[in-house]
Amino acid sequence: MEEGYLGPMQYWLFKSEPSAWSWQEQVARGDAGEQWDGVRNYQARNVMRQMALGDRGFFYHSQAERAIVGIVEICAEAHPDTTTDDPRWDCVDIRAVMPVEAPVTLDAIKADPRLADMPLVRQPRLSVQPVSAEAWRIICDMAGVDPSS
DNA sequence: GCCAACGTTGGC
DNA sequence: GCCAACGTTGGC
Numbered sequence: 001m002e003e004g005y006l007g008p009m010q011y012w013l014f015k016s017e018p019s020a021w022s023w024q025e026q027v028a029r030g031d032a033g034e035q036w037d038g039v040r041n042y043q044a045r046n047v048m049r050q051m052a053l054g055d056r057g058f059f060y061h062s063q064a065e066r067a068i069v070g071i072v073e074i075c076a077e078a079h080p081d082t083t084t085d086d087p088r089w090d091c092v093d094i095r096a097v098m099p100v101e102a103p104v105t106l107d108a109i110k111a112d113p114r115l116a117d118m119p120l121v122r123q124p125r126l127s128v129q130p131v132s133a134e135a136w137r138i139i140c141d142m143a144g145v146d147p148s149s
Numbered sequence: 150g151c152c153a154a155c156g157t158t159g160g161c
Numbered sequence: 162g163c164c165a166a167c168g169t170t171g172g173c
Contacts, residue, residue, distance in 0.1 A: 015171090017170090017171085040156095040157080040169095041156070041157085042156085042157090043156090062170085062171060062172085063171075063172090066171090066172075106172085123155095124154090124170085124171060124172065125154070125155060125156085125169085125170050125171065125172095127170085150173105151172105151173085152171105152172095152173090153170105153171100153172095153173105154169100154170085154171095154172105155168105155169085155170085156167105156168090156169085156170100157166105157167085157168085157169095158165100158166085158167080158168095159164100159165095159166090159167100160163105160164095160165090160166100161162100161163090161164095161165105
């Protein structure tokens with residue numbers, strides 16, 4: 001990636017067990033954000049390496065809730081994960097932008113054939129995922145959120 | 150709380 | 162470099 005190049009906005013999805021790291025905790029970090037650490041999976045790491053400053057993402061609660069609950073922004077691009085000395089693992093920082101008007105449940109996503117190709121549906125264990133511009137728009141619609149917010 | 154799927158680890 | 166064992170994840 002060239003320095004200073006502003007590419008098209010990209011979209012992502014971050015999955016978290018609310019008992020480990022919740023949307024409420026993310027919001028409490030404010031604009032400083034927090035590193036999305038602890039990822040020990042190459043595919044998820046590679047996804048994070050593609051993220052650019054200012055990209056947007058969904059914040060998804062797994063476990064009992066299973067719903068997208070908030071919008072986040074990438075506030076630091078991939079850098080070494082400070083929770084390990086293992087140089088293989090990178091992470092980005094994200095900050096909360098806003099909660100969604102209405103949580104979008106996994107059930108609702110699975111029920112929409114336009115979203116059938118999402119990794120969330122196809123590869124449920126991938127903890128950090130890309131989201132297509134179309135899926136972003138559709139889900140923002142369901143969530144009562146302006147896709148450009 | 151179970152279990153299937155998956156990904157990483159480590160022995161060979 | 163293969164593959165079995167193991168640990169983890171996440172939906173149900």
